Amino acid sequence: MPAQSTHDLIVEKADALFYESGFDATSFADIAAAVGISRGNFYHHFKTKDDILDAVIARRMERTRAMLDGWQVEGESPRERILSFIHMLIANRTQIMDFGCPVGTLCSELAKLDHAAQGRATEILRLFRDWLTEQMRALGAADQAEALALHLLSWSQxxxxxATAFKDEAFIRNEVAGIEHWLASLPDLSQSP
Structure with a gap:
């Protein structure tokens, strides 16, 4: 496997810092230190923090698409695929308790800053919404598919x-069980004659 480029390493480290510390609180110096390069070398790759933000959002979009594609291939049914989405809360519980949802926190922060990139960050949530809508349609919930998808997305957010506020893993597990119960209660209309 080829060595990771400095450009990609900057984006990776910036992504982690934006998630853990926030976009506004993260400086060029913070990112350069995390990468282990001088600020001069840093500016060779990115001229502004907004340029880095654009690259971070693009990275998150790409990773989200890949994750959704993976769930699509791995899940034998729409319910199984939706469960993959729900179980993200359990799989990422430690990070969620410490820092929140990486997508939700970025969208919220950029909205508070009235930042021009807020709409692009929201596209990641739209990817989840559209994918969940597709799964709900596959369950046969044609007219309600988007409403159910948004309900599930907002519940998970x-x-x-x-979880971030209370740092309570039991809360996450109980809510995931509640979401699983709700999903199981939805009729599967896709098999109807």
Whole structure:
């Protein structure tokens, strides 16, 4: 495997710092130190923090698409695929309790800053919404598919916010069980004659 480029390493480290410390609180110096390069070398790759933010958002979009594609291939049914989304809360519980949802926190911060990139960050949430809508349609919930997808997406975001506030893993597990129960209660209309 080829060595990671400095450009890609900057984006990776910036992504982690934006998630853990916030976009506004992260400086060029913080990112350069995390990468282990001088600020002069840093400017060779990115001229502004907004340029880095654009690259971070593009990276998150690409990773989200790959994750959704993976769930699509791995899940035998729409319910199984939706469960992959829900179980992200358990798989990432430690990071969520410490820093929240990486997508939700970035969108919220950029909205507070009235930052021009807020709309692009929101596209990541749209990827989840559209994918979940597709899964709900596959369950046969044609007219309600988007509403159900948004309900599930907002429920998961709420769980992430509360988990960050209370640092309570049991809360996350209980909410995931509640979401699983809710999903199981939805009728599978795709098999109807």
């Amino acid at each position: 709420g769980v992430a916010v509360m």
